[in-house]
Amino acid sequence: MQRFKWLVPTLYIIFLMLPIYWLLNMSFKTTNEILGTFSLWPREFTLENYRTIFTDSTWYNGYFNSITYVVLNTVISVTVALPAAYAFSRYRFLGDKHLFFWLLTNRMAPPAVFALPFFQLYSAVGLFDTPLAVALAHALFNIPLAVWILEGFMSGIPRELDDTAYVDGYSFPRFFFKIFIPTIASGIGVTAFFTFMFSWVELLLAKTLTSVAAKPIAATMTKTASTSGYELGLLAAAGVLTIIPGAIVIYFVRNYIAKGFAMGRV
Amino acid sequence: MAHITLQDLKHSYNERPEDDDDWALKHLSFECEDGGAYALLGPSGCGKTTLLNIISGLLIPTEGRVLFDGKDVTGLMPDQRNIAQVFQFPVVYDTMSVYDNLAFPLRNRGLAGEAVDQRVRQIAAMIDLTDTLHQRAAGLSADGKQKISLGRGLVRADVNVIMFDEPLTVIDPHLKWQLRSKLKELHQQVGTTMIYVTHDQTEALTFADKVVVMYDGAVVQIGTPVELFEKPQHTFVGHFIGSPGMNILSCELDNGKPVLAGEVISANPIKQTPPTGTNLEIGIRPEFIHFAKSGLAVKIVRTSDAGHFSIVETLHKDQSIKLLVPEGAEIPTENAFIEFDKAHTQIYADSQIIT
């Protein structure tokens, strides 16, 4: 029994890694090799695909655009969610329960439903094709999520902390920034991770709200795949590069993920 | 019901224990008589929970054997040992009713129908859960849940020993004594061997016939509550039991008589003269010191009222001595003399009693 304890997780991870390996494999192959022969590893190892991406501005701009709106979204979501989550966790006020529920319903809204109205809305206010538009659009589902996760963390902190600070003569803003925020730092980390994640992986809205200037990397890829025919190597290399930011982020928050999940609030 | 023998137990959580600190249990042997009520008493981290888990079979000791009625059970699983345990935090099966919780250990052992029903009702009556039998266990208060845990142990007729791991930790203070006296009553009723782990001396002394005091992975004394009080075998026991604890005063020996800062004290005769260089101490409980016309000159430092008596803190030279004075007795204000009760004055060499 002890000896086989890693068997199931290992098999599962192998299953998870196979398609990723295949993508990596393809990214190091030449187009000729991809189309000509079937091989489990690159016979004519090449970095040409990566070189193309790093030298072509539409590619690296795509990365830049994606990172821009994802970071923007994370900052916006966490910043506005912090006071709101505090209010929900500490106070009762008119319509609080309904408001909380209404916020959550937005997490249940299919992005496809909002694609067209968002297009019109952001065109009307002149934000179309800017990273800000995508960041704001993603806030639709990320803010409710952020409020939800943060509220869970804040409810776990006893009110006595607040009261003690006031007795000690702290003003509210000073208490909030000097004491409260450091106390829930790990909660903020978990929240930032999930807002980052959902903004990073979403494409439908990101693609709908941009055309040239702010086009995300993922959309650049789709375009390449359809226009230049069968440049699978290039597509694979671009795909590999989009996995890297996610992998880095997971690595940094690995100890918090399980904790965040344990709150049951994702 | 069983007679439990622990032989030369040693346990370490490290796979390769090196120095002394790696051992959670250093070296320990003792016996629990069939049907006795025992308490394992000691501060947090003294190894009492480790010992409990070894008896219940949740841990296999690194060295030594556990015998139930002379039969070696060291390698047996908890369910094969036929023991019961009540944990610090109430463990109930949330989705089941109180009835099903109590029936669970029986059903797992293949019993069914009438036999289960009868036994469950009998136990429920014993622990006052009859009214709530068909409620969901999750809905009960903490003391109700602890009763269920206990009931799951009692329900098995042939259980060898029931163990309690600080079972009153999460119980409201006003319910603690109720549950404690219920336990005592149950013990008299069913006569099962019970072992009760706690760091609270009141719980240990009121529950147990015999208290096993543990300190730093070892047993320092096994005895009845009276023995622990009157003749602590180790300064730790003197210190830990009693409120306030025993006065421990460093002294010297002169012709077999203890000398405290130049003054000879009358104490119990020592059995064996310790080698020179050992650390010698006088132990005397505050209960056995009184003010006198002459004797040890002390300065009164502080008096605090503790209900039926007062605790007086005095200073003799640079050693602090506490004494208990009954309510109403006169307490000198500044300088006074005190006298030790000879029969209760013990001498310790390197913390072990030598009188």
Added chain:
Amino acid sequence: MAAKIKNQKAWFFVMPVVLLVAFNAVIPLMTVVNYSVQETFGNNLFFWQGIGWFEQVLNSERFQSSLGRQIVFTSIILAIEIPLGIAIALAMPRKGVGVSVCLVLMALPLLIPWNVVGSMWNIFALPEIGLLGKALNSLGFDYNFTRQPLSAWFTVILMDVWHWTSLVVLLAYAGLCSIPDAYYQAARIDGASRWAIFRFIQLPKMKRVLTIAVLLRFMDSFMIYTEPFVLTGGGPGNTTTFLSIDLVKTALGQFDLGPAAAMSLIYFLIVLLVSWVFYTLMMKDEVE
């Protein structure tokens, strides 16, 4: 914990959130409602249509079959991912140096952009070039996801299992880790079987996180768009056209604003309703 204080000023704290979400949710939703009851022939001329579009959408065979496919798809992936996720979480060791590595590797698919997931599986499953396609064909299966509906469905489901089972694993694992050791010890003492431990300790203690897992997987799989769109484009034919793909085709492809809007509202309501029913059913016992 002390009861919450009644304080209407708390509205100032939630105001930024309300404004932002309202801007994002209320205005577009009004637009959708607006379109859904009107007819347009371009030039910004609109005519009152009433519930006509709703009737048309609900009665159209196209919507019904998309909805049908959506329900089948979501049911299948829930039936696979939830038990599989629980099983893997149960098999994971609770402690050890490997756990952290395991969790990181398992979380990896969750952070891959959805269209990359689609592309990756496209490359992985291509009959001649992909590892999966080649392997299946050489094993004697006639596998080609761009031509055969069955292959396409198999691939889309396998992709979703690959993509999202980890979420269930992570949630279930977190739930398992929060069970105190005493429960397992008590169960061993009570002589509980492995199954009884699962049924009476682990499952009840995981209920909360599993509710979240089922809800999330229901919602997200019901809204799925990018991955199958990139992988199969909804084909072959319409066999993998799920609700979102259909909706985007109608709205952005054909620019049929009225039907698309009516469909959007129906769609949104279905997700809300089913989520609410799920939630109420699974949390029923919690309220006492």
